[in-house]
Amino acid sequence: MESASVPLPHGAAGGHAAQSHHHGPPEANQSSRIDRQTLGILLFIVSEVMLFGSFFASYFFLRVVVHPSAWPPHPFELPVAVAGMNTAILVSSSFTIHYALEAIRKGNKSGMKLGLVLTWILGLTFLFVQINEYVHLGFSARTESFGTIFYSLTGLHGAHVFIGLCLLTAATIRAFRGHFDKDPEKHLGVEVPGIYWHFVDIMWIVVFFTVYIL
């Protein structure tokens, strides 16, 4: 492929160092409306929504077609109150990550660090409560199709929470190292995990309503 190069006028200062020949293929087109990182996370979230969609399809198939009578089947019982408390924890964590981002948009780095730490603590609390719930449920993933789909759906979400915690860990460490700034391009490392965390929150609200309430 012919490499693009910009010819410089004779006598340009700096000699060879000043001649910037571009080698290789031309620069990829970058949209002026959305940056690559944000587009990337949004596309990833769309693909994960499809994945959750397939698990929900399986859930409703088992519930409506296979077991049209009582659901959960006897003697299964779900701890709705504990899950409700967990929902409140996760929704709160959405507020804290939003606070962190609003803080850094205004140049408040201390607020950003506080928001990130609080979000991380709330996320970890959610995960521990979920694991504790698994321990005390009284049935396993192998106990009939109900057990399988319950653990599959909530476990898939728990895995996403864990990934979100890993992203938040990286963002928090970088925040304390002073990597982020007021400029939107300089705090994408918080913006992208923030968007992902909101997706995790929204998905849990849907899972909670479908599995525990409906």
Place this chain on the structure above:
Amino acid sequence: MKYNEAAVFKWVMIFAVTVGSAIALTLLAGGLVGALYALVLAIIGCVYAYRWTREWWHNARDRPGGPDYRP
């Protein structure tokens, strides 16, 4: 539309309120009523999303580089 965390947070709030209302209705009136209400909300959401894509496409066509752009 701005594609940032603030825009996503706005949708988190909308989701929380609408699904919260579905949860409240389900606890008060039973599973069938809640499921029907959730279905209505889902249909409204799909209609809104469809109209948003049409508006987005219309705006994109008029921008520089789009098929309907006139300098």
